[in-house]
Amino acid sequence: MVLWSYRTTPRTSTKETPFSLKYGTKVMLPMEVAVSTLRVTNKDVEINAQDLRINLDVLEEKREKSGMRQAAYKHATKRYYNQRVKEKAFRVGEYVLRKNEASRAQPQGKLGPTWEGPYRVAEANRNGAYVLETMEGNQIPRMWNARNLKKYFF
Incomplete structure (x- = not known):
């Protein structure tokens, strides 16, 4: 259950879940299958299959966007750290x-x-x-x- 939680939680750096970056769609929680929810009861098999194909077509673009977000996040983190770090320098003889x-x-x-x-x-x-x-x-x-x-x- 812990691993499931980790894979279905959006990351701060990419704003996406690891599951959605791998499979191109939102995850369906086990509880949604056990207890009938609107998402489960109102599904149409043909429309669902068509939506999954569309999600797979857009998956590469989604991964590229999350990669750019991750690079921007790393840059911002680096800039934040470098503004606050104090360099120590000593001269010979000190x-x-x-x-x-x-x-x-x-x-x-x-x-x-x-x-x-x-x-x-x-x-x-x-x-x-x-x-x-x-x-x-x-x-x-x-x-x-x-x-x-x-x-x-x-």
């Missing part, structure tokens, strides 16, 4: 703290430290990847993403 959750250098727990450091940015690569070094000048083994770092002020 001091940063590293998230303990990412490095797991110290034991974690409810009362464990959230940040560790300070570290100095030794090398700044593109896409927010940084090479860090300790205050003594020893390089940390791997690169760190900007989302796991925050600026440290003395």
Whole structure:
């Protein structure tokens, strides 16, 4: 029943149900067949077959429209996200703290430290990847993403 519900619920991105995109027609719920509804009692077999053929003819156009709607929805979602994201950028020589959750250098727990450091940015690569070094000048083994770092002020 859960799968049926999923396939018969219109998606936000396409404004169509997966069932209608596959078969070109609205789904008839099992409850409509068990309990006589107007849709079941007033059906004419010939008209129904003719309507199904028409729906199949229009199916490709319906899929193209839903594909365009989905692309527009993805574009709007991307634009919404990019307006609100804050880019972090550090320069070589700046001091940063590293998230303990990412490095797991110290034991974690409810009362464990959230940040560790300070570290100095030794090398700044593109896409927010940084090479860090300790205050003594020893390089940390791997690169760190900007989302796991925050600026440290003395």
